[in-house]
Amino acid sequence: xxxxLHLKINGASHEIDLDDPRVTLxxxxxxxxYLTGTKKGCDRGQCGACTVLVDGRRINSCxxxxxxxxxxxxxxxxxxxxxxxxxxxxxxxIEHDGFQCGFCTPGQIxxxxxxxxxxxxxxxxxxxxxxxxxxxxxxxxxxGITAAVLEAEQRITQAEKEKAA
Amino acid sequence: MKRFDYxxxxxxxxxxxxxxxxxxxxxxxxxxxxxxMKGDVVRPDRIVDITRLPQLDAIEALPDGDFRVxxxxxxxxxxxxxxxxxxxxxxxEALLSGASAQLRNAATIGGNLLQRTRCRYFYDPASACNKxxxxxxxxxxxxxxxTHAILGWSKECTATHPSDLCVALAALDxxxxxxxxxxxxxxxxxxxxxxPGDTPDRxxxxxxxxxxVAIRLPAQSAGFARHARYLKIRERTSYAFAMVSAGxxxxxxxxxxxxxxxxxxxVAAKPWRAVAAEAALEGATPDTAAFERAADIALSDARASxxxxxxxxxxxxxxxRALLRAxxxxxxxxxxxxxxxxxPTAGELDHV
Numbered sequence: 001x002x003x004x005l006h007l008k009i010n011g012a013s014h015e016i017d018l019d020d021p022r023v024t025l026x027x028x029x030x031x032x033x034y035l036t037g038t039k040k041g042c043d044r045g046q047c048g049a050c051t052v053l054v055d056g057r058r059i060n061s062c063x064x065x066x067x068x069x070x071x072x073x074x075x076x077x078x079x080x081x082x083x084x085x086x087x088x089x090x091x092x093x094i095e096h097d098g099f100q101c102g103f104c105t106p107g108q109i110x111x112x113x114x115x116x117x118x119x120x121x122x123x124x125x126x127x128x129x130x131x132x133x134x135x136x137x138x139x140x141x142x143x144g145i146t147a148a149v150l151e152a153e154q155r156i157t158q159a160e161k162e163k164a165a
Numbered sequence: 166m167k168r169f170d171y172x173x174x175x176x177x178x179x180x181x182x183x184x185x186x187x188x189x190x191x192x193x194x195x196x197x198x199x200x201x202m203k204g205d206v207v208r209p210d211r212i213v214d215i216t217r218l219p220q221l222d223a224i225e226a227l228p229d230g231d232f233r234v235x236x237x238x239x240x241x242x243x244x245x246x247x248x249x250x251x252x253x254x255x256x257x258e259a260l261l262s263g264a265s266a267q268l269r270n271a272a273t274i275g276g277n278l279l280q281r282t283r284c285r286y287f288y289d290p291a292s293a294c295n296k297x298x299x300x301x302x303x304x305x306x307x308x309x310x311x312t313h314a315i316l317g318w319s320k321e322c323t324a325t326h327p328s329d330l331c332v333a334l335a336a337l338d339x340x341x342x343x344x345x346x347x348x349x350x351x352x353x354x355x356x357x358x359x360x361p362g363d364t365p366d367r368x369x370x371x372x373x374x375x376x377x378v379a380i381r382l383p384a385q386s387a388g389f390a391r392h393a394r395y396l397k398i399r400e401r402t403s404y405a406f407a408m409v410s411a412g413x414x415x416x417x418x419x420x421x422x423x424x425x426x427x428x429x430x431x432v433a434a435k436p437w438r439a440v441a442a443e444a445a446l447e448g449a450t451p452d453t454a455a456f457e458r459a460a461d462i463a464l465s466d467a468r469a470s471x472x473x474x475x476x477x478x479x480x481x482x483x484x485x486r487a488l489l490r491a492x493x494x495x496x497x498x499x500x501x502x503x504x505x506x507x508x509p510t511a512g513e514l515d516h517v
Contacts, residue, residue, distance in 0.1 A: 063268075064199075064271070068214050130501055133404040134268065
């Protein structure tokens with residue numbers, strides 16, 4: 001029996017009839033909607049490569065059953081840039097060389113966007129490292145990643161202050 | 166992953182009915198369950214998705230001063246709830262020392278209580294495991310067992326309970342609200358999980374269909390808010406399960422301990438409350454000598470279950486250090502590394 005599912009993904013509505021309840025949100029995105037920016041690393045919630053935002057919060061999409069996400073708003077790496085203008089976190093990763101092979105990068109960036117909206121790091125590198133610990137980088141680009149997150153956090157916070165003023 | 170039927174009940178009564186059937190499993194966030202299902206460790210026939218059940222996601226202060234936390238509250242939402250964290254900082258620090266930010270955003274409080282052991286033999290269907298399959302034997306006893314239990318274990322099972330939250334809840338006399346076919350009942354958190362004995366496959370006192378709907382923290386336990394710390398020794402700085410952890414909470418009056426609470430994590434199949442050690446601290450001066458005496462009492466029944474005799478000494482030292490930190494006072498701001506051995510306190514080790 002098909003399982004009807006409604007999702008808003010990167011602003012677009014999707015009505016999906018799922019034929020199998022075992023499909024994770026990660027596999028739905030990659031294998032059925034061809035949004036392959038979200039990566040499958042460990043598929044067991046240990047590496048963070050599959051991080052997406054669900055209703056604005058970062059989660060591991062590999063451990064979420066798609067059918068249980070019915071009604072959710074999902075944001076993936078494909079949905080964060082504004083046309084050709086990169087998201088400030090994307091820009092900061094380039095400026096600070098926050099990657100080597102790039103496989104973990106979509107998850108790192110989605111996690112960083114979530115971290116910044118959670119507003120718990122407060123410009124502290126140790127807090128950034130702790131709050132990014134769910135994203136592994138096997139190339140070891142952590143120094144650049146930390147610098148990129150700190151700069152993006154500062155830039156986004158500043159922009160929000162100016163907007164509010 | 167085995168195929169399963171998926172149902173999404175609209176109310177608690179329907180959920181309990183659906184969840185009482187043989188082979189049924191409740192789905193919260195699924196951060197542990199889906200992982201276990203992918204590994205064929207757990208093979209439910211029916212998934213009962215409880216995430217849409219109404220009124221299970223509130224954090225409320227009750228008129229008598231108790232705090233009630235719905236089973237579907239997410240770990241991060243409880244840890245960062247300002248009123249709750251101010252009254253029960255031990256719970257907040259334990260929660261934030263666990264998992265990753267992504268997992269804390271998803272994982273529920275009820276699910277945290279019922280998460281399964283991380284014993285590698287339990288996770289590997291090719292290994293013998295009495296917990297996974299009653300009577301199959303235990304490959305951990307003769308295997309890689311340096312992380313295993315030092316208290317309350319049996320020849321049949323030496324697995325540990327991995328939760329950080331439960332350690333804090335055990336220390337603070339939390340109560341679990343359970344609803345089942347015969348109505349609602351309260352279970353003290355310390356009585357929820359069972360020791361293995363010869364039935365390690367029976368992990369809790371819950372019956373089929375029983376649903377955890379909330380936990381309650383008693384108002385009295387907020388009296389420890391000024392002296393409460395969680396300390397978690399793990400093999401990497403962050404995002405790792407405990408090798409040994411301890412929750413310590415003190416009420417200090419005129420330089421003497423009025424009440425003490427101590428619980429250990431990752432040492433037994435359940436969060437381990439050290440009641441005799443607590444009693445030994447009552448009336449004592451909060452100093453290293455008193456804390457070492459209490460730690461000795463807490464570990465007096467400990468025995469190695471394999472290559473893990475070091476965990477007994479480690480647990481003693483973790484208790485002493487957690488108590489020293491608790492005596493020094495709950496920090497005004499959550500440390501950058503919650504529950505960490507690395508902490509920016511004078512005289513302590515720095516990280517990086």
